[in-house]
Each structure stands twice: as structure tokens, then as C-alpha cells.
Amino acid sequence: MKLQTYSLHNYKTLPQISALTSEQLEAIEVVGNVLPFKTNNYVVNELIDWDNIDRDPMFKLTFPQRDMLSKNHYSLMWNTLAATRNKEAIKTVANRIRNELNPHPAGQLEYNVPSREGKKLMGIQHKYRETVLFFPSQGQTCHAYCTFCFRWPQFVGMEEFKFAGKESNLLIEYLREHPEVTDVLFTGGDPIIMKAKLLEGYIQPLLDAGLPNLQTIRIGTKALSYWPYKFTSDDDAGDMLALMERVIKKGINLSIMAHFSHPVELGTEAVKLAIKRLRSCGVQIRTQSPVLKHINDSPEIWAEMWRKQVNLNCIPYYMFIPRDTGAQDYFAISLERAWHIFRGAYQKVSGVCRTVRGPSMSCTPGKVQLLGVSEVHNEKVFVLRMLQGRNPDWAGRPFFARYDSKAIWIDDLKPAFAQERFFFEQELELILDEMTGIIELNSLE
Ligand SMILES: *Cc1c(COP(=O)(O)O)cnc(C)c1O
Ligand code: SF4
Numbered sequence: 219m220k221l222q223t224y225s226l227h228n229y230k231t232l233p234q235i236s237a238l239t240s241e242q243l244e245a246i247e248v249v250g251n252v253l254p255f256k257t258n259n260y261v262v263n264e265l266i267d268w269d270n271i272d273r274d275p276m277f278k279l280t281f282p283q284r285d286m287l288s289k290n291h292y293s294l295m296w297n298t299l300a301a302t303r304n305k306e307a308i309k310t311v312a313n314r315i316r317n318e319l320n321p322h323p324a325g326q327l328e329y330n331v332p333s334r335e336g337k338k339l340m341g342i343q344h345k346y347r348e349t350v351l352f353f354p355s356q357g358q359t360c361h362a363y364c365t366f367c368f369r370w371p372q373f374v375g376m377e378e379f380k381f382a383g384k385e386s387n388l389l390i391e392y393l394r395e396h397p398e399v400t401d402v403l404f405t406g407g408d409p410i411i412m413k414a415k416l417l418e419g420y421i422q423p424l425l426d427a428g429l430p431n432l433q434t435i436r437i438g439t440k441a442l443s444y445w446p447y448k449f450t451s452d453d454d455a456g457d458m459l460a461l462m463e464r465v466i467k468k469g470i471n472l473s474i475m476a477h478f479s480h481p482v483e484l485g486t487e488a489v490k491l492a493i494k495r496l497r498s499c500g501v502q503i504r505t506q507s508p509v510l511k512h513i514n515d516s517p518e519i520w521a522e523m524w525r526k527q528v529n530l531n532c533i534p535y536y537m538f539i540p541r542d543t544g545a546q547d548y549f550a551i552s553l554e555r556a557w558h559i560f561r562g563a564y565q566k567v568s569g570v571c572r573t574v575r576g577p578s579m580s581c582t583p584g585k586v587q588l589l590g591v592s593e594v595h596n597e598k599v600f601v602l603r604m605l606q607g608r609n610p611d612w613a614g615r616p617f618f619a620r621y622d623s624k625a626i627w628i629d630d631l632k633p634a635f636a637q638e639r640f641f642f643e644q645e646l647e648l649i650l651d652e653m654t655g656i657i658e659l660n661s662l663e
Contacts, residue, residue, distance in 0.1 A: 222259040237268045249282030254363040275513045286545035321371040323543040347610045349401040357409035361445035368541040390427045403436040410441035414457035434471040445481040446492035466500040479507040484526040502537035510549040517562025524571040537576025550626045581628045597627035599634040
């Protein structure tokens, strides 16, 4: 199978496009000029059900929908497109709208990028003690774009510098200087967009460096959902698997952090074969997805997804709450609803599926899991738990917030029991102040 991608300039050549109404086509044009849009022949032919397009989750996952922009933003872009074909003029308006969509949630750029000898190490993020994120510069795109993606600014060319590392040498030096780090997580974009040779250029030096602290290499990818041929029939599929096998032979655990948002992504012959190949060379596959309105907001969908994953030898890992960015209003559900979905699904499956944790928010202090709604001394509360903390000491700590049926993100929550702050807030302020200090020093250079 040869990869054929579709975006704003060529989607009209898709034969299936005749299944769409003029409203849907208009939405693709208008929203697609603001948010990223890319899909491909596998998604279109194997995953989208064109006979049920109004409800189809994979269509909503990769094609722009009208309600992904507010009415104001939509008409602003609609009017712009009606008035001009000038690319620069359209881009100016698009960027104005994008800037109102919280393009940099949870202080990723300010707070997670480490410094070395007074310079920011772009391409590396280090938030939790054991795990470093690495953004290989050649892996910053994807086989298709998810309409909910919080990395969207880098796909529309908004990022002045993508989170991108030029080379793995810097990474190796960083790992040498930080023996507490056990895990490197390759992320993007999608690092599996790279040819095997290119990926090898990043991974082989890590193996050759003989770092005693490096225990696990993780690769975050949606290739199993959007282009499973990467591991089966692409020219370099064999080299890709051989590379992974080399990692494992070296005694390093290799874990694919696979993004699956809907059971349909687990149903094709291509994805089943890809998973089988990866598993036979010893690669672990862990799965994660945000819980999204219009895509997977029911306990049945999640239960089916986890069961299918376990049957295919994958380990359910995280259910996320979508970040407050981009088309969040379209996808957002209340925290309480997310918990009901999680719990409803959790109750339906056996213990082998219950390796999953969630629903979890990746926010400035850490990863915060909503354990549930409860009542303590007549006060209705959310019971929360820090799964990961910017301070490692916070991990595993339970805490309480006032119950709020409308809350969709941690920013909406207030501490319970008339407390003024959450247990981590004061310390978090100090940590962040210190980091801002570093950034200001740098910008004086
Ligand atoms: C989620 C995440 C990780 C990995 O956390 P695990 O709980 O070990 O999977 C690492 N860094 C950042 C910034 C993250 O958001
Ligand atoms: S595959 Fe991942 S990085 Fe790429 S668009 Fe989807 S969510 Fe974003």
C-alpha cells in the first residue's frame, strides 16, 4: 500500500467526497484554514464508514467539523475566505484566531525545556524525574492529524521553533548528566513517520553510548492507527522491526505508546498484523487516548477498546482528559462525565484490562487523576490523585477539590474543606518562579 495523504489542497479528489453535504464541505474549508487537516488513504478507505458519515468517529477525528470553531471565529474565517484568495491575508486572520485558542497549554515551552550551560535544550522536555521526552526534529509530523491534537500549533507553522532536537548527542550528554533518568520517550508529532534509517540515526547512538541508567525507550505513535503498514509492508518495515529488536537485544525495554481513540482502529487486518509483528520481536505496546465527545464518550466504547487491546496483546495504560487548547469546546466533557465513562468501562472488564489509569489531566503541577466523586462530612467532593508530579514527592498523593458538575479542567477546581490552596500550589509557584528566572536570564543574551 502506498501512502497518499489528503489535505486542504487535494481532498476534493477523494471519490468518497460526494457523500458529504455542502455544509460539511464548507466546514472543511473554513475550519481547515485554521486548524490542521491531514488524512490519508488508509484512514479514508479502511477506518471511516462513509455510509454513516454524520456519526462516524474517524471522520470527526481527522476531518474538520463546523463546531470545532466558535460561531464568531467561524464567521470571521468564512468572511475572510469570501473576500479574498490572498494566502497571506488568510493566514493573518487564521493566526489571529489560533492565538485565541490557547496554543501553548500547561506551560510546556516555559517550564519543561531544560537548560544546560545557560542554553535551552530545545528538543528535550524534562518534567518528571525518571522520564525525558525527546522530540526528534524529523519526527514532528504525523500520517494524519487528529482534530483534537494539542500539538496542533506545530502543524500549522505557528511554532517559531518546534520542540525539536537536532541530534541525539545532546540527548546522550543530558542522560549522562542525569543518572536519575531511566526512560526516554520519543515523541512528536509522530516519530514513526520517520524512515527506519532516520529513526536508527537517533536510536543507535543511544544504544552505543552504553548508558547505565537507560532502561526503557518509549516511542509515542499513532502509526498503528493511521498507517500500520509502517510495520508490515512499507519498504523499510523489516528494518524498522530489526531496529526494535536490536534495542531489546541490548537489554533495553522498548515500549510503543500507541494512541488508539476508537475500537474501529483495532479492527483491520493491517493493524492486527502490525501488532503481531511488533509483539513477536518483544516490543511492548501500551495504549492511551483522551476521552472525547463525538468520538469515544461512552463506557461501552472504552470497554470494547480495552478488551480488544488485551486480546491483541496490548496493555491499556492511560485515559486522558483533553487539554484546554484548539477545538477543546467541541471535544470537552465534564470531569464528572469523564469519570463516569471511566468507571462504567472499568466495571465492565476483567482485571487484565484494569492496568489503565484515568481519567487523567496533564497539567502544570503534574498528571492528576480523578478518582471519583464522594462526600465527606456533608461536603460533596472530587477525590483526586497526583499520578506524576513536577516534584516527585507529590506522586501518589490523594487530595480533594470541591465538587463542580461543570468543571472540565483542573483550572476550574477549588480546594475542598475551605482550604485556600491545593497542597502543591505554594511549592509549584516557587519551582516555576525559579524556571522563569532562567528563561529571563537567557533572553538577555
Ligand atoms: C505523561 C508524561 C510523561 C510520562 O509519564 P508516565 O506516567 O511515566 O507515562 C513524561 N513527561 C511528560 C511531560 C508527560 O506528560
Ligand atoms: S497523531 Fe498524535 S501528535 Fe499527531 S495529530 Fe494525532 S494526537 Fe497529534
